[in-house]
Amino acid sequence: MTMDFSLSPEQTALRAKIIAFARDQIGGKAAEHDRDETFDEDGWRACAEFGITGWPIPQEYGGSGFDPLTTVIACEALGYGCADNGLVFVIENHLWACVIHLLKHGSEEQKARFLPGLADGSLIGAHALTEPEAGSDVLSLQTTAERRGDNWVIDGTKCYISNGTIADLYVVFARTGEGQRGLTAFLVPADTPGLRVVRQISKISVRGTPMGELRFDGCEVPAANVLGKEGGGYHLFTSTIEWERGFMAATQVGRMQRLLETCVAHVSRRKQFGAPLGSFQAVSHRLADMRVNLELARLMLYKIGWLKQQGRMALLESAIVKLFTSESLLDSALAAVRVHGARGIVADLPIERELRDTLGCVVYGGTSDIQRNVIAGLTGVAGAI
Ligand SMILES: Cc1cc2nc3c(=O)[nH]c(=O)nc-3n(C[C@H](O)[C@H](O)[C@H](O)COP(=O)(O)OP(=O)(O)OC[C@H]3O[C@@H](n4cnc5c(N)ncnc54)[C@H](O)[C@@H]3O)c2cc1C
Numbered sequence: 001m002t003m004d005f006s007l008s009p010e011q012t013a014l015r016a017k018i019i020a021f022a023r024d025q026i027g028g029k030a031a032e033h034d035r036d037e038t039f040d041e042d043g044w045r046a047c048a049e050f051g052i053t054g055w056p057i058p059q060e061y062g063g064s065g066f067d068p069l070t071t072v073i074a075c076e077a078l079g080y081g082c083a084d085n086g087l088v089f090v091i092e093n094h095l096w097a098c099v100i101h102l103l104k105h106g107s108e109e110q111k112a113r114f115l116p117g118l119a120d121g122s123l124i125g126a127h128a129l130t131e132p133e134a135g136s137d138v139l140s141l142q143t144t145a146e147r148r149g150d151n152w153v154i155d156g157t158k159c160y161i162s163n164g165t166i167a168d169l170y171v172v173f174a175r176t177g178e179g180q181r182g183l184t185a186f187l188v189p190a191d192t193p194g195l196r197v198v199r200q201i202s203k204i205s206v207r208g209t210p211m212g213e214l215r216f217d218g219c220e221v222p223a224a225n226v227l228g229k230e231g232g233g234y235h236l237f238t239s240t241i242e243w244e245r246g247f248m249a250a251t252q253v254g255r256m257q258r259l260l261e262t263c264v265a266h267v268s269r270r271k272q273f274g275a276p277l278g279s280f281q282a283v284s285h286r287l288a289d290m291r292v293n294l295e296l297a298r299l300m301l302y303k304i305g306w307l308k309q310q311g312r313m314a315l316l317e318s319a320i321v322k323l324f325t326s327e328s329l330l331d332s333a334l335a336a337v338r339v340h341g342a343r344g345i346v347a348d349l350p351i352e353r354e355l356r357d358t359l360g361c362v363v364y365g366g367t368s369d370i371q372r373n374v375i376a377g378l379t380g381v382a383g384a385i
Contacts, residue, residue, distance in 0.1 A: 048121020086208015098125025164212020
């Protein structure tokens with residue numbers, strides 16, 4: 001029995017190639033897109049040409065066909081190399097909130113219809129679950145879908161949808177019956193009559209990822225657009241959420257490393273009281289804590305990649321990695337602000353943006369409280385929800 005924590009030569013080379021691309025080709029206008037709250041279309045196209053939009057999609061549909069472990073390593077490298085967390089989050093939502101649903105639950109016909117466009121980046125994916133009255137409590141969602149002949153008619157409102165104003169394809173969850181077995185997922189192209197983007201929702205975090213509110217008024221989709229089975233929406237949600245939680249942590253681990261290196265450079269260069277900041281233990285210990293969090297988050301992340309590589313479930317592990325990585329990234333971003341002093345909160349440097357971009361991480365994909373509920377439940381704590 002062996003256990004190998006090192007990357008293979010191929011993985012190391014891929015990582016280096018992605019970091020070079022992410023540093024040189026994208027992210028240069030991060031401050032602009034953050035200020036204006038705009039989507040970096042050129043960056044998206046560059047990522048699509050580089051293959052990122054189709055990393056986990058099989059080659060037969062035009063993707064790169066990366067296995068789960070390779071995908072984790074690739075996403076970590078992207079998060080490390082790309083300075084624009086908003087652009088990276090657009091890609092993450094595309095992959096882990098839309099593409100993954102099709103990969104795991106799409107029919108052959110649906111895969112053939114949508115995956116080539118999602119892979120080459122001509123289609124942007126999104127995921128519409130949350131509603132004004134249904135956030136953490138997914139089962140309380142009120143959007144309905146009613147069968148009418150060969151079609152389903154969707155009515156309701158979805159909010160806080162990442163990529164909401166720019167997506168071409170939405171995975172939409174609606175109520176088709178009572179309780180857990182009364183949820184169904186639908187593939188809804190953005191140009192479907194009856195679907196309207198009500199507004200772009202302004203926010204403090206990942207401002208380069210446009211967030212939208214959507215309205216469905218008699219929005220009719222063919223029965224062929226039911227994803228998975230009618231009434232299978234909750235099962236679909238629980239079986240893909242571990243990908244979203246687990247794999248979105250990959251770019252966050254990359255960001256933690258980028259932040260740490262930025263802080264190491266700063267505390268080694270800047271002097272006060274005639275000595276580098278890093279010589280003060282109160283400062284160096286902050287960086288030591290950042291390093292500990294980074295190493296632990298990465299270990300758990302690679303375990304998720306390994307579990308999914310083997311086709312195993314990772315519901316518990318993905319909740320743990322989601323909780324630990326997002327909270328650790330928030331701690332790291334706050335530590336980065338502290339060790340930079342005034343430079344940490346002015347707009348001249350990206351440190352304040354890194355902190356803002358991190359705030360959303362402890363909310364989307366289930367808040368930290370919800371992850372603790374899941375972890376407690378899967379640990380056998382009686383009554384935990
Ligand atoms: C940046 C960002 C991107 C997002 N992208 C998408 C997207 O693409 N698609 C989509 O559908 N949604 C998206 N969301 C919405 C997100 O999934 C919800 O915000 C999240 O599930 C929490 O729901 P809520 O905001 O309604 O908070 P609430 O559910 O109202 O929770 C408020 C507070 O109460 C706590 N709480 C609630 N219930 C419990 C409980 N049972 N136990 C303990 N504490 C509890 C929460 O932890 C939180 O602190 C996004 C959100 C953000 C911030």
